[in-house]
Structure formats: C-alpha cells, structure tokens
Amino acid sequence: MDSHIAPVAPNHAYRLLNHGPTVLVSARHDGVDNVMAAAWACALDFQPPKLTVVLDKATKTRALVEASGRFAIQIPTAAQLQLTHAVGSRSLAEHPDKLREAGVTLFDVDGHDLPFVAGCSGWLACRLIPEPHNQQAYDLFVGEVVGAWSDTRVFRDGRWYFETADPALRSLHYIAGGKFYAIGEALNADTGEADAA
C-alpha cells in the first residue's frame, strides 16, 4: 500500500462520502475483478458505518457483489477523470480488457479479499447486507463498512483538505454525458453546533 495511505477511524468513514462524490465500485469473485463508476452512492449510517449504492442489473460488477457478498467503494480524483468515465461507460461483458484499457491499477489490502483501485483519495471495504427486495425492486444495495482508508494528503484526522491539497486530488461529481464537476471552495457556517446530516 502507498505510504500516503492510512486507516480512517470507523466513526469518520461516512465523511468520505458525505459530500456526494461519484465513486468507483469494485468487486471480485472466482478470479474475476471488475470496477465500475457509480454516481448513486450515499452514506446510510454513522456507526457502524453503512452506505447504499445503486447497481444496475446489466452490470458485471453487480453479479460479482451478489456472488461474493463484498464490494469496495472508492473516491476517484480529478486526475482520474478519464479512468472514471471509462469504467462507467464500458461493461466487462463486451470489453474483457476493460480495466487495462481504462488504466486501472489494482492493489490488495491484507484481510480484505477485494480489488482496490490505486490513485483514489479514499477506500471503503464493505460487507453486503443482503436485502433481496431492495436489490430486485430498486437495484439498491446496502453495505456495512468494515474497513476505511484515505490518502492523507487530502483526507486526514477525519476531514477533507481539498482547499489546500493538490487540485488533482479533488473529488468528482458526475452529471451526465461525460460532464463532471470537481468539488470546490470550502464554506464554513457560522455556528458551533453539530452535524446537519
């Protein structure tokens, strides 16, 4: 693992997703690894941390998640704009060499049998909480976060430092048709009160 990467405390894991970034979903089963982009991922609980992600029935990644009961969610950076769009636009079914073509480098983390995407700013290892009705009716998957890590150059001590980090480390926020926005300037509400979530 890269020397910039460090674990994120479980009670801070939701903050990797709280600002609504587009994510990369990866999964592994029976020797097959895949990665897809998903704009529809969202925090669901603080502690233990949980999240939701929408996985269309046409995606190969969904089949790997259903078969293995595990997936990883990672936060790609502005430097990974093309990679993110590429893995979100092509299916492994039609493009067996999709990951190499998109420039994806995978790495392993001890104790987690999952393919993690190198170069992201945050990683969440998840255990699928089976919810057959949600999966069938809404393509909605619930995961419990069982491990979290960040690139400490942009997320450390439970918070993002987008305003001082290299702009290449900013998160991506997808709209449609290849159009994304990067996260922008920090704005601080004038109060000592707690979470608005």
Place this chain on the structure above:
Amino acid sequence: MDSHIAPVAPNHAYRLLNHGPTVLVSARHDGVDNVMAAAWACALDFQPPKLTVVLDKATKTRALVEASGRFAIQIPTAAQLQLTHAVGSRSLAEHPDKLREAGVTLFDVDGHDLPFVAGCSGWLACRLIPEPHNQQAYDLFVGEVVGAWSDTRVFRDGRWYFETADPALRSLHYIAGGKFYAIGEALNADTGEADAA
C-alpha cells in the same frame, strides 16, 4: 412562483441530485410545515424518477412525511449556507419558530400540497413509496418524483451551468461540524459515450 423558475422534464430530474448536493427536505401535515437539511439524499432511478433520503427518527420532518405521504427535496445554494446549517441543527420540537429564525421563506406550487423553500436552485416534489422495513431498519425513505423545477439561471435544458452562473447559486456539499464545500469547476471527459451513472 419566481419568474426564474421553470419545470424540469421528468427524465432530467435525476440530474438535480446526480452530483451529490446536500438538500433541504420539507413536508406538511395538518397545518404544520417543517424543513430540515439532509446530506444523505441520492437519486435512485431515471424514469419514473425516484430518490432515497435518510430521515432520522428524532426529526419532526420525518413524522410529517410519514403522516402525509409526501415531501419535497430542494437544492440549496451557497447563498443559503447559514439557512441550510440552521435548519439542519435545530429541531422544530425545541424551536417552534425555527423556520422564521433560519430565514426560511416558503412558497406554494399549484397541485402540490407541500411547502417549497424559496431561493433554492432546484425542487423535487415527491410521493412517498412506503417501505416500512427500510424506514424502520435504516431510516431510509424512497420517493417517486412527481414534479421538478429549477432556477433557470443555473439549471436549464437538463443541465447545470455552475461554471457560468453567479457563484452564489452553487450547490452545497456538507461534511460535518458546519463545514461545507461548494461545487467547483466543470471537467469534461474526452468521449462521446453515455452515462457513467
């Protein structure tokens, strides 16, 4: 309704949420209106458009949603930073004058018995799709979008114009402790291919 506001086509409604903004959730029942902030809202389907939102059991807004079967999701702007944090930090239960204190102005839309928050950049009128297990186990609510509108100065023809609109109209993306980011610069992936969602 303000002259800048126009309907959003149903098949474009998901794009109001696709980039992961923090939202305002409002609801009305039996003469009571309330508004809260929520960072955990997410698109769920394209057509008919659906979305999810997490509503804690302690919130008064949740009780109004459960009683009326309706809610509105709206996208607050950078100009509404203080308002957004205020309605997310105080409960109507302890602060009966919460909306006035936070500077919230409500308006009505014909055919929708909901309180809409003035000054936002987008509005989604939703019908609750009852899912008792999700609501009880995860505080997770599913809504079908039955009406959508935008401030055409920043969202029109199915797309955001954050890069050319007044920066005061940028969306807010909450982290924790009063800290938000505004959405930032536009980044366009180099391909003609379709959605990564």
